[in-house]
Amino acid sequence: MTTSFKNTPVYLMTSESVTEGHPDKMCDQISDAILDKFLAKDPYARVACETAITNGMIIVMGEITTDCYISIPKVVRRVVRDIGYTRPEYGFDYRSCGVMVSINEQSADIALGVDKSLETKANATASELDRIGAGDQGMMVGFACNETPELMPMPISLAHKLCRRLAQVRKDKTLPYLRPDGKSQVTVEYHNGIPQRIANVVIGAQHNQGISHDQIEQDIIKHVIKPVIPTSLLDNKTEFYVNATGRFVIGGPVSDTGFTGRKILVDTYGSLARHGGGAFSGKDPTKVDRSAAYAARYIAKNIVAAGLAERIEIQIAYVIGVAHPLSVSIETFDTAKVGQEVITSLINKHFDLRPGAIIQALDLRRPIYQPTACYGHFGQEDINFPWEKTDKAKILRAEALGK
Numbered sequence: 578m579t580t581s582f583k584n585t586p587v588y589l590m591t592s593e594s595v596t597e598g599h600p601d602k603m604c605d606q607i608s609d610a611i612l613d614k615f616l617a618k619d620p621y622a623r624v625a626c627e628t629a630i631t632n633g634m635i636i637v638m639g640e641i642t643t644d645c646y647i648s649i650p651k652v653v654r655r656v657v658r659d660i661g662y663t664r665p666e667y668g669f670d671y672r673s674c675g676v677m678v679s680i681n682e683q684s685a686d687i688a689l690g691v692d693k694s695l696e697t698k699a700n701a702t703a704s705e706l707d708r709i710g711a712g713d714q715g716m717m718v719g720f721a722c723n724e725t726p727e728l729m730p731m732p733i734s735l736a737h738k739l740c741r742r743l744a745q746v747r748k749d750k751t752l753p754y755l756r757p758d759g760k761s762q763v764t765v766e767y768h769n770g771i772p773q774r775i776a777n778v779v780i781g782a783q784h785n786q787g788i789s790h791d792q793i794e795q796d797i798i799k800h801v802i803k804p805v806i807p808t809s810l811l812d813n814k815t816e817f818y819v820n821a822t823g824r825f826v827i828g829g830p831v832s833d834t835g836f837t838g839r840k841i842l843v844d845t846y847g848s849l850a851r852h853g854g855g856a857f858s859g860k861d862p863t864k865v866d867r868s869a870a871y872a873a874r875y876i877a878k879n880i881v882a883a884g885l886a887e888r889i890e891i892q893i894a895y896v897i898g899v900a901h902p903l904s905v906s907i908e909t910f911d912t913a914k915v916g917q918e919v920i921t922s923l924i925n926k927h928f929d930l931r932p933g934a935i936i937q938a939l940d941l942r943r944p945i946y947q948p949t950a951c952y953g954h955f956g957q958e959d960i961n962f963p964w965e966k967t968d969k970a971k972i973l974r975a976e977a978l979g980k
Contacts, residue, residue: 584769584911585767585769585770586768586769587766587767587768588766588767589764589765589766589767589776590730590732590764590765590767590847590848590849591732591762591763591764591765591847591848592730592732592733592736592762592763592842592843592846592847592848592849593736593760593761593762593763593779593842593843593847594733594736594737594739594740594760594761594762594843594952594953595740595759595760595761595840595843595951596740596743596744596757596758596759596760596951597660597661597744597757597951597952598660598661598662598744598756598757598758598759598783598828598829599758599759599760599829599833599835599840600630600758600829600830600833600834600835601835601836601837601839601840602835602840602843602950602951603628603630603656603657603660603829603830603835604627604628604629604630604835604836604837604838604839604858605628605837605838605840605844605858605859605950605951606656606660606858606947606950606951607628607630607635607637607652607653607656607657607837608626608627608628608637608639608837608858608859608950609858609859609946609947609949609950610652610653610655610656610947610950611624611626611637611647611649611652611653611859612624612626612858612859612860612861612944612946612947613944613945613946613947614647614652614944615641615643615645615647615861616861616942616943616944616946617944618643618645618647619643619644619645620942620943621942622641622642622643622645622861623640623641623642623643623683623691623861623863624639624640624641624643624859624860624861625639625640625641625683625859625860625861625864626638626639626641626680626837626859626860627639627836627837627838627859628653628835628836628837628859629834629835629836629837630830630834630835630836631830631834631835632668632669632830632831633669633673633674633675633830634674634675634676634677635653635657635674635675635676635677636676636677636678636679637649637653637676637677637678637679637680638678638679638680639680639681639859640680640681640682640683640684641680641681641682641683642682642683649676649678649680650676650678653676654671654672654674654676655671656947657669657671657674658671660757661747661748661756661757662757662829662830667756667757667829667831668827668829668830668831669829669830669831674830691709691710691711691712691863691898697710697900705933706900706929706931706933706934706937707900707931707933708900708933709863709900709931709932709933709936710897710898710899710900710932711865711869711895711896711897711898711899711900711902711932712863712864712865712866712897712932713855713864713865713866713895713897714894714895714896714897715853715854715855715865715866715894715895716853716854716892716893716894717853717855717865717866717869717870717872717873717892717893717894717895718845718850718851718852718853718870718873718890718891718892718893719870719872719873719874719875719876719877719878719890719891719893720845720846720849720850720873720874720877720888720889720890720891721874721877721878721880721881721882721888721889722849722881722887722888722889723881723887723888724772725956726958727956727957727958727965728878728881728882728956729846729953729955729956730846730847730849730850731763731765731772732763732764732765732847732848732849733843733845733846733847733849733953733956734956735763735765735775735805735806736761736762736763736843736847737761737952737953737956737957738805739761739763739778739780739801739802739805739806740759740760740761740951740952741952742800742801742804742805743755743759743761743780743782743797743801744757744759746800746801751800752796752797752800754784754785754788755782755783755784755785756783756784756785756826756828756829757783757828757829758781758783758825758828758829758832759780759781759782759783759828760779760780760781761778761779761780761781762777762778762779763775763777763778763779763806764776764777764778765810770887770910770912772810773810774810774811774812774814774815775806775810775811775815776814776815776816777815777816777817777818778802778806778815778816778817778818779818779819779821780797780801780802780817780818780819780820781820781821781825782797782801782819782820782825783825783826783828783829784820784825784826785826786826790819790820790823790824793819793820794817794819794820797819798817798819802817837856837858837859838856838857838858838859839856841854841855841856841857843953844856844857844858844949844953844954845870845953845954845955846955850890851890851892853866853870853892855867855870857870857949857954858946858949858950862932862935862936862941862942863932863936865893865895865932868932868935868936868939868941869893869895869902869930869932869935870954871935871939871941871954871962871963871964872893872928872930872935872938872939872964873891873892873893874954874955874964874965875928875939875963875964875965875966876891876924876928877889877890877891878964878965878967879966879967879968879969879970879973880920880923880924880970880973882967882970883967883969883970883971883973883974883977883978884914884974884978885913885914885915885919885920885923885973885974885977885978886909886912886913886914886920887909887910887912888909888910888912889907889908889909889910889912889913889920890907890908890910891905891906891907891924892904892905892906892907892908893905893930895932900931900932900933901930901931902930902931905921905924905925905930907920907921907924914977914978915977915978919977920977923973923976923977927969927972927973928969939963939964940963941963945962948960949962
């Protein structure tokens with residue numbers, strides 16, 4: 578059923594982000610750092626790496642099949658150090674925390690379908706790109722809209738930028754009393770589908786002992802919020818909430834247990850698109866949870882960049898062991914400039930959604946994943962993620978609109 582945001586006079590949409598020192602995001606970064614280390618030595622490594630973190634302890638678990646070796650504890654400690662947990666007074670320190678590792682090989686039953694797809698089993702002369710079957714069943718979602726230059730929803734885009742700025746002022750000592758944990762949240766007011774103003778901004782910033790709430794509030798508004806949020810979106814009704822409890826000294830793994838894959842909306846589109854449910858971090862590209870979600874974003878972004886729709890959501894479904902997707906569907910929310918059947922036809926013509934074809938087209942057997950594990954897998958224009966390219970927009974526009 579189509580939902581037309583254009584016909585809704587006024588509504589609010591909210592998204593959140595977290596900094597690299599948040600326990601869940603620490604786990605995502607550790608899992609992807611381990612993945613990158615294996616891919617650097619063995620591009621065909623099968624990796625499904627999960628991390629859990631709590632006070633004084635990090636546990637790495639999962640299934641990894643490879644012909645190389647890396648020191649997983651060494652990778653773990655390097656990530657925690659780079660995040661900023663370098664002092665015992667923070668309650669968590671990369672040198673003294675415990676690291677436990679429990680890794681097995683990928684299930685042979687799963688490998689049966691990934692190594693040789695149903696198409697290959699049925700046809701000995703099948704294409705090489707048919708060889709890799711989907712690593713699991715599931716639904717993957719891609720989204721793009723024209724609200725921001727990076728074609729992301731404005732609430733999640735601003736929430737990520739606030740968290741990146743929060744980390745920056747900590748690291749460059751603009752606000753030297755900050756600690757690594759932190760969160761942001763942004764609520765945008767829309768009029769007939771168009772962002773008009775920021776209703777409120779929420780910041781949680783971990784800090785050292787002895788810093789007054791008034792100072793933190795003033796500093797965060799001045800050095801974090803105001804440099805990020807365009808003044809045109811702020812008015813005298815915009816509300817700022819900084820450390821709403823009045824204190825945020827205890828944070829990170831001391832205060833909260835973290836797990837890989839618990840921030841899937843932070844990783845994607847905030848609350849403005851649906852989600853298939855699969856997490857990304859720690860998974861090699863044969864896992865369609867990751868690679869097909871990247872492909873769906875790539876398609877959606879090119880369609881919006883081509884001017885064929887103002888916003889689009891793409892859903893792809895797979896079954897384990899089969900290369901071709903079960904279904905590909907689109908939703909344009911009454912913003913398409915051409916018929917949806919035209920867009921669907923162009924997707925089928927210009928984008929190959931078999932896992933092997935996605936891996937080849939986006940060059941995914943590379944150690945490129947740790948930077949995705951914080952501040953979003955989509956919309957980071959300062960990082961050259963291949964799924965963020967709009968290199969097919971020109972041909973899509975020409976074929977659909979004749980220009």
